Amino acid sequence: MSILPPVLPLLIAIAAFLVLGSIGVLASRSADPMQHVRGRLWLALGTFGAVLVASWVWGTERPSLLGLPVVVGPGAAAAAGVLVFAALPARGPRLAGARRSATTTVRSARQVVGGRTLVLPIVLLDTLMAVLVATGLSADRTGDSAGRAFSAAGPGVSAWGSPYPGWFYGVPVLVIAAVLLLAVVVAVRRTVLLPAVSTDDAVDAAWRLAVGRTLATIATTGLLLYLAGVLWAAGVAWKILTQVGATGLEPFAIVQSIVSLLSAAAAVAALAVAVVRVATLGRVVQREPVAA
Amino acid sequence: MKLEVDTASPVPPFEQVRERLAGAILAGELAPGERLPSIRQLASDLGLAAGTMARAYTELERAGLVVTARGRGTRVAGTAEADGAVRSAADAYIAAALGSGLDLGAMVALLRARHS
Numbered sequence: 168m169s170i171l172p173p174v175l176p177l178l179i180a181i182a183a184f185l186v187l188g189s190i191g192v193l194a195s196r197s198a199d200p201m202q203h204v205r206g207r208l209w210l211a212l213g214t215f216g217a218v219l220v221a222s223w224v225w226g227t228e229r230p231s232l233l234g235l236p237v238v239v240g241p242g243a244a245a246a247a248g249v250l251v252f253a254a255l256p257a258r259g260p261r262l263a264g265a266r267r268s269a270t271t272t273v274r275s276a277r278q279v280v281g282g283r284t285l286v287l288p289i290v291l292l293d294t295l296m297a298v299l300v301a302t303g304l305s306a307d308r309t310g311d312s313a314g315r316a317f318s319a320a321g322p323g324v325s326a327w328g329s330p331y332p333g334w335f336y337g338v339p340v341l342v343i344a345a346v347l348l349l350a351v352v353v354a355v356r357r358t359v360l361l362p363a364v365s366t367d368d369a370v371d372a373a374w375r376l377a378v379g380r381t382l383a384t385i386a387t388t389g390l391l392l393y394l395a396g397v398l399w400a401a402g403v404a405w406k407i408l409t410q411v412g413a414t415g416l417e418p419f420a421i422v423q424s425i426v427s428l429l430s431a432a433a434a435v436a437a438l439a440v441a442v443v444r445v446a447t448l449g450r451v452v453q454r455e456p457v458a459a
Numbered sequence: 460m461k462l463e464v465d466t467a468s469p470v471p472p473f474e475q476v477r478e479r480l481a482g483a484i485l486a487g488e489l490a491p492g493e494r495l496p497s498i499r500q501l502a503s504d505l506g507l508a509a510g511t512m513a514r515a516y517t518e519l520e521r522a523g524l525v526v527t528a529r530g531r532g533t534r535v536a537g538t539a540e541a542d543g544a545v546r547s548a549a550d551a552y553i554a555a556a557l558g559s560g561l562d563l564g565a566m567v568a569l570l571r572a573r574h575s
Contacts, residue, residue, distance in 0.1 A: 269504035
């Protein structure tokens, strides 16, 4: 049965969100840099949602793809969102007025991702890699379901569980995760070049850090969804095996299911944090206009 | 250091930037070895074309006030700062000019005329 009708309102809502975001970005060509960047971030979030839903629809409508689009979807969605932010012109809005001011303070990427901004995404990426290597090595290596099933055999019992996050799913996920990392680097470099919102260096640095944290949160959401999906798939495969008599897998299946649920909940929370950060971006600073 | 540009001024923006930076370097406001922002950063902040900023930096480099090296960006030249005697003379000139009712534009014009 097609799942398109139930998700249609969601798709329309996301499309409307994207259009409104685009209009906001275009309108802010004559507004202040803050509005312009907020429009770009809304657009990034909209792109994230649209790609996530599209990959889900694509994967479920095409069973022959064995769920690959659904699996790679979260990271691809986060990378697309971050790249949309980075792809828009760095110069931003036209500055109004004839008198403009700037400071000679040199900006760097460290200002945008200073402190602990990237700690969580990096820890998640490392965890994801470790889990995927473990599941990749433990997956079946022969047969039609090589790289996407897990087998276990006991005394007089032999069974297999699928889908399992072996190399068939793991390699594309790792590639997309690398693309996501690259996208964040590009977006951070573009953030350094965004026009200053204030000639007060501390104010401008606080605002740039807020933008960097929002981008990192989008990446975190994608990675958390990856982790949730990978652990859930492995947990389900192992649970199936325990039901047909395989022993020793039950504790792993339970732990993986719990961590998977926690990761999914954390992903939803991270997305909510990203939305709140974009909505409150203007409150980060009490700014003075760059253009007089 | 704050850098201001008036795009309505008859003085081209690149010249305003060059003049402000040169003045800050000679006055010691920007220390030798201090790194200047990238051309793209300044162009973005001032809403000007990157070519405009590049021209200002090129002029400063030609005057020996800044040095650009790949990977290190543009920095104030080590010997760029005017020595104490020149700065004292400049201070005395400004005081005398202000006492005579000259504004900044007139001071600069007089210096240019004397220099040539």
